[in-house]
Amino acid sequence: MGDHLELLLGVVLVASPVFGISSCSFDHQTALYHFCNLTKVPQVPNTTKSLLLSFNYIRTITSMSFPFLEQLKLLELGSQFTPLTIDKDAFRNLPNLRILDLGKSQITFLHPDAFQGLPHLFELRLFYCGLSDAVLKDGYFRNLESLIRLDLSKNQILSLHFHPSFQELNSLKSIDFSLNQVSTVCESELKPLQGKMLSLFSLASNHLYSRDSVDWEKCMNPFRNMALETLDVSGNGWTVDITGNFSNAINGSQIFSLILTHHIMGSGFGFHNIKNPDQSTFAGLARSSVVHLDLSHGFIFSLNFQLFGTLKELKILNLAHNKINKIAKGAFYGLNSLQILNLSYNLLGELYNSNFNGLSKVTYVDLQKNHIGIIQDDTFRFLENLNTLDLRDNALKTIYFIPSIPNIFLGGNKLVTLPNISLRANFIQLSENRLENLATLYFLLQVPHLQILILNQNRFSSCSPGPAPAENLSLEQLFLGENMLQLAWQAGFCLDIFKGLFHLQVLYLNNNYLRSLPSGVFSDLTALRGLDLSSNRLTVLSPGDLPANLEVLDVSKNQLLYPDPSLFASLSAVDLRHNQFICECQLSTFISWLNQTNVTIFGSPADIYCMFHESFSRVPVFSVSMEGCDEEEALQSLKFSLFIFSTVMLTLFLMTIFIVTKCRRFCFLCYKRVQRLVFKDHPQGLESDMYKYDAYLCFSNKDFKWVQNALLKHLDTQYSDQNRLSLCFEERDFVPGENHITNIQDAIWSSRKIVCLVSRHFLQDGWCLEAFSYAQSRGVADLSSVLIMVVVGSLSQYQLMKHQSIRSFVQKQQYLRWPEDLQDVDWFLNKLSQQILKREKAKKMVNNIPLQTVTTIT
Known part of the structure; x- marks a missing residue:
């Protein structure tokens, strides 16, 4: 993982100046021309250091294609959309070129002198270019004295007949022939490489030695007098016999890391007609100083007696992703130097005391993703140098076998409780088990030297009498997320679970259904810097709930209502x-x-x-x-x-209040009847004036039916003789075909008052908002309150204030709100009628600022 992170970081650092500029442009010292439909090399400044020309239509590279670019270090010509021809001395004007990338371009012609004049080139990428054996036989790479890495993978190379000029490439360290069609490699073919030490020689996925029979007496040792840090022969379909013959053939050649992944050695599960490797399979590697052997991704079912007995210097053995179900007694005899053993992703079900005998120096054993349910007590006890044991994702129900080692991984098993055993560790991982009783946590907190304890995704919810809290001065990180601590705490139990943890720095309590925090539960966590309380049900946090020195707090995905910012x-x-x-x-x-x-x-x-x-x-x-x-x-x-x-x-x-509340409509009707009787001889007729209408009703067309039933039928004279107001509204009184703005203006200036029925539809209707603005303008012109605003529905102050014209009105004027109770409708209509008929004088200005009234009348 570390290597991957470093690689990703490197890619980001290298790519950041490139991706900071747009395609088809030059910026600083980088010229980026991806997907620019180029048919020839563009002219670039002589200060260019990186020239990126991939994904274009360049067909030919000649000695005149490039200007003299003395500072150019990187040239990408790969992934051209047309076949590529490279002539003699094609790159002679690039004397300081370090990396040349032609990968994934189909090269139809490559001149033998194409790469001449590149004394500083150290990496040449020719993968997936359709190249044949000729690229090796005819001396294409002569005089590349600085060449370190040569990538010829994914081509059509059938045999490896190296030109004598390879003997002069003293800097060459890495050669990749993976995914070609090389069926055999013999000593005579690789003679020019003798005497060299290569960091990588890859022949992966070539069907090497697997399709044609090989006369090893004639072929002999292909790597004679060579030293290889890594030899990759994976994915070639090797059986036990092929592997054994190859091991014998390369006897004596120094190969420190041998990659044999994706093989077909082993009988697999339920088969018996294919051999598992035995003591003779790797015997030929006795003098090869193999330090790392990778046999992962195969079908090995059983590890036989002294299977690797001749590999005295082996330090890393990878047997992951096989079908291993049996480990014979003495299977690891002879591995006196082994430090890392990977048996993950196999079919192991039981482990016995004798399984790991002979591994006196092993420090790391990876057994995750097996089916282990039973382990004898002394299985790991005599591994004196064991530092890390990984048993995640198995089927363990007890752990009597656990030795006192620094790092223990036991997550993803079926542990319900822990036995009272002597345990010493710096790191314990027990997540995704079935632990319920918090007495287990009290026990673990007393493990000497424990620094990190991971208990996520268990079932902690109860608390039976257990050991009293003990001062723990070593624990720094405690993971208790995705449990059910709320059940224990709401019953008043285990409230002292964090007592004595004076050095704890990070605590995870996420997903524990917590509704509140017990008073003083964090009182001893004086060194705590990070606390995760996310995904709980906390509604409030009180002063004193949090540790005083806390720096980072996660309370996301809770139910906090009014947090106290202090x-x-x-x-x-x-x-x-x-x-x-x-x-x-x-x-x-x-x-x-x-x-x-x-x-x-x-x-x-x-x-x-x-x-x-x-x-x-x-x-x-x-x-x-x-x-x-x-x-x-x-x-x-x-x-x-x-x-x-x-x-x-x-x-x-x-x-x-009770009478008014329950019978207010009846009271109001009685009041109106008395009023009519008193003033029957003095009818309150409307005084004639210059206005055609008493009021212009401005509302959204979508509210017409409601307006008609709620207002027009009770106020407008044309709907009933008992009504006394002459109202104007769009559906009846606007002149058809007339400009809508003109109709609005005529209605506003022809009416004594303008009543705007502000609803959700009104706020979404541009014409309504325009009419509201015109009504305001008239009020300013007349210096009088001609605009009556009625809010209809559950509109909040916030929604009204979003509109500039309405906001300015609400800040200065009163407005009415349509009653929610039907008993108040008659009263409201009477109040509205009075507002319409009321004659007002122009409002006085104080220092040119109108007096503000923001009272809502309901």
Whole structure:
């Protein structure tokens, strides 16, 4: 894994200057021309160091194709979409070229002198170019005195007859012939390589020696007088016989790492007609100083007696991904230097005391992903140098066999409890088991020198009497995520589980169904720096809940409603994503803190959102305005006095309020009847004036049916003789074919008042919002309140304030809200009629600023 991370980092560092510029351009010292439909090499500055020409249509490279580029180090010509011809001295104008990449371009003609004049070239990539044996026989690589790596994989090479000029390539270290068609390799063919030490010689996936019979007496040792750090002959379909013959043939050649993966040695599971390797299979490697042997991805079923007995210097043995079910007694005899043994992904079910005899220096044994359910007590006891034992993903139910070693992996088994055994370890991994009783945790916390303890994905939920908490001065990281600690803590048990952990630095308690934190549960965690409480059910965090020196806190995916920002002020980073914040005035201090704090907030602002109320659902907390909350806070000091006064008044008028609440519609109708009787001789007729209509009703067409039933039928004279208002609305009174803006303006200026019925549809209707603006303009012109705004439905202040024209009105004027209770409709219609008929004088201005009234009338 480390190698992969280093490789990825290297790719990022190398690619970052390249991908920082657009395709088909030059930036600094890099010319990038991928997918630019080029048919020839473009002109680039002589300061260019990297020229990338892959994925184009360049057909021919001649000695005149490149200008003199003395500083060029990297040239990519691979993956051309057309066949490529490379003439004599094609790269002579690139004297300091270090890397030449022609891979994945079909080379139809390659001149034998094509690579002349490249004294500093150290890497040549010719993979997947359709090249034949001629590229080796005819001296194409002569005079490349600095060449280190030569990649000829995925070509059509049938035999390896090296030209004598290879003897002069003293820098050559790596040659890759994988995925060709080389059937045999003999001593005479590789003679020019004798005396060299190569870091890699790959003949993988060639069907080498597997299709044609070989006369080894004539073929002899192909690697005579050579030293190979890594010889890769994997994927060639080798049986036990082929492997044994090859081992005997290369007897004496120095090969430190032999890769034989993807072989067909072994009988597999349920077969008996194919041999498993035996003592003679690798006997020929006795004098080859093999340090690393990779036999993974095969069909070996049993490890026979002294199978590797001749490999005295072997340190790493990889037998992963076979079908190993049996280990004969003495199978590892002779491996006196072995340090790493990989038996993962096999079919082992039981391990016996004699299985690992002879491995006196082994430090790492990997047995993960087998089916091991039974292990004898002394199986690992005599491995004196064992440092790490990996038994993850097996079927173990007990661990009496565990030796005292620094690192133990036991995750993914079936452990229900742990025996009371003497145990010493620095690292213990027990995740994905079936541990339920927290007494097990008390036991593990007393393991001497323990630094990291991983118990994720168990079932910790109960707590029976066990050992008392003991001071642990070594534990630094404790993983308890994905358990059920809430069940134990809500019963009042195991509240002292973290007592004495004075050196603990990282604690994971995610996914434990926690609703609250027991008081003082973290009191001893004075060194804690990171705490993960994510994916629980916490609704509140109280002062004192968190350790004083905490630096990083994860409380994401909880149910926090009103977090106290003082809890997070001392942190350096906090994760608050995906909680259930209630966006009302009580959250204002938290919102202010979010927008001002220097604490690092993990995640996107969109992931910290309101869940309540409905109008703020999924709205980012950062963007919520708490305007007006200061006034509410200022009134808090009056609450006690108002409470006493309200209590007295409530007692006195309880019956009155009850009658008004339940019978207010009847009361209002009685009031109106009395009014008509009193003023029957003095009808309140409308005074004639310059206006054609009493009011213009502005509403969305989608609300017409509701407006008709709720307003027009009760107010408009044309709907009933008992109504007394002449109303204007679009569906009836606008002139067909007339410009809509003109109709709106005529309606506004022909009416005494303008009534805007603001609903959700109104806010989405551009014409309605335009009419609202014109009505405001008339009010400014007349210096009078001609605009009456009625809010219909459950529209919040926030939704109204999003629109500029409505916001300016709400900040300065009163508005009405349609009643939710049907009993109040008649009263509301009477109130609205009075507002329409009311004659108002122009409002005075104080210092040119209109007096603001923001009261909502309901």
